Amino acid sequence: MKTQEELRRDFPLLQRRVYGRQLVYLDNAATTQLPGRVMDAMCGHMRKSNANVHRGAYCLSEESTRLLEQAREKVCGYLGAHGAGEIVFTGGTTDSVNMVARGLEPGLTEGDEIVVSSLEHHSNFVPWQQLAARRGCAFRVVPCPDGEFDMRAFEAVLGETTKVVAVASVSNLTGSVLPIAEITRKAHEKGAVVVVDGAQAVRHRPGDIRESGCDFYCFSAHKMCGCSGIGVLYGKRARMETLSPTAFGGGMVKTVTPHNTTMEELPYRLEAGTPNFIGASALGAAVDYLKETGADEIARIERALTAQLWERLGAVDGVRILGSPEKREGIVSFVVKGVHSYDIAALLDKQGVAVRSGTHCAQVALRELGAQHAVRASVAFYNTEEEIDILCRALEKSIRMLKSYGGGL
Structure with missing residues (x-):
């Protein structure tokens, strides 16, 4: 040690x-600082294997792809996810939350309810507020008097029409630790999906996913000794399958014709365009460092x-x-x-x-x-x-x- x-x-x-x-x-x-080895991983990828990933039938591309997918596997192991298909690379926590909100949108109808806490960062508040407005859903905010999540108020709000509960694991303002496992259990009893903002927790609470049983978990690499510009959306496989893609382009399609497009399997169908493969290498190195520590x-x-x-x-x-x-x-x-x-x-x-x-x-x-x-x-x-x-x-x-x-x- x-x-x-x-x-x-x-x-x-x-x-x-x-x-x-x-x-x-x-x-x-x-933003956390970066260990030297994380910077070395970024520079090493750029110096030795800088090439676009997937489908490139040459050495550099294959190396770059391997480094990207190794990073995905490392994140999977760090979080205790059940497979790489549950790990989608995004631009950060904000991007992850918006991906879930937009992906769930087709399944929401007027009269449904979305629940958040008053402690949320705007990135886990505004996307749900705006989604509720677009779909005619009720938007409920659970009070957190003196920084403590009000479980009784939460229970009073929960109902058969509650479809989404979005909460932070740790508040970015007060440092309050929310009872994610209990929130998740009560939300699941009503059939609601639970989305957790793990940005402030992922560095020291990687067991959040296993312990809470949440459906989606969002975080940024730069909060856990990685670099900016890359984040992760974790989702239970069955839940991820229900998400509609929110961005379209290269990488996430299997077949394109003038009349129809078929999508790749998870996680790739949710990763449109060239991924931040350099950032992924840095994230993989950051995970190694945190696990060793x-x-x-x-x-x-x-x-x-x-x-x-x-x-x-x-x-x-x-x-x-x-x-x-x-x-x-x-x-x-x-x-x-x-x-x-x-x-x-x-x-x-x-x-x-x-x-x-x-x-x-x-x-x-x-x-x-x-x-x-x-x-x-x-x-x-x-x-x-x-x-x-x-x-x-x-x-x-x-x-x-x-x-x-x-x-x-």
């Missing part, structure tokens, strides 16, 4: 200095750091942490009375600390928590307790500066 110092050496960017200070990177909910070890480190983050931030004068869920992983968002979140983040940046500010694509959740914007600090397994202390000292200094100038909005 690697020490924390050894883990950090795996990530070249963590050695960087900004404004003359050692970088403290605490924006992992937005160990999901349990990653979860242990991140939960300990999250607890410290919550405790230390809560002790800073003037800080109000958003939400107090029973289980929180990786993320703590907060507001400072009389100070705009952007001002805080900008001053932290000048002290070498990278956090995110704004609405975090979670405006419904923010309003429910009585805020318009927030600062978000999010940890990964390569962060340290010392970095959290640096954040809090820098935050205290920033608040003093802004208060002295009557700063903020």
Whole structure:
């Protein structure tokens, strides 16, 4: 097992200095950093095997295809899926959710219900809201008072007309861990399909799929030490078969005539056009790295750091942490009375600390928590307790500066 110092050496960017200070990177909910081996996998594919995949009857294309499909198999094993046909490569979590929403659309009719939680990222909220509007469905939002999923309210909403339940495994705003297994069980009792946004969970909760029994699971590679521009849609084979393709073109067709087109088998019929095969190589390498590090070890480190983050931030004068869920992983968002979140983040940046500010694509959740914007600090397994202390000292200094100038909005 690697020490924390050894883990950090795996990530070249963590050695960087900004404004003359050692970088403290605490924006992992937005994007994680890449280990050197993931970058090596990307560059190696481009240097040695850069060719379009599938059907190319020459060495480079065959190598490129093999690397793509090896990555699919690695993701399949990482998630505990039952076969590569359950793994579709997409452009990211947003693309995956939209693919499911559009794919399920033909089966929805006026009067059906779609249920989401108030904690959802816009990417798992707006597609369902818009789908409900197009099909005349009822759109139900389950409240999450103080960041906790309201199971009683959920049970009250569920009914025979509920067709889709879409929830995040972990909130990107509060870090709240939603009870996915229980939500799935209750939704399935009503015959509803369950779609999980796993973007904030996949790095340390790869067992979500097996443990919850959800029907679809969506995530992005760049949240789990891979690169941007590629994601995954997992779906139970029987559920995937019901999805109508939402994009058409090369790669996903078997036979095309002037009068008809037949589609390839899964997963290819849902992958129109040239896939991001370089990104797939990076994702495969990221999966290898995470498996070697160990999901349990990653979860242990991140939960300990999250607890410290919550405790230390809560002790800073003037800080109000958003939400107090029973289980929180990786993320703590907060507001400072009389100070705009952007001002805080900008001053932290000048002290070498990278956090995110704004609405975090979670405006419904923010309003429910009585805020318009927030600062978000999010940890990964390569962060340290010392970095959290640096954040809090820098935050205290920033608040003093802004208060002295009557700063903020």
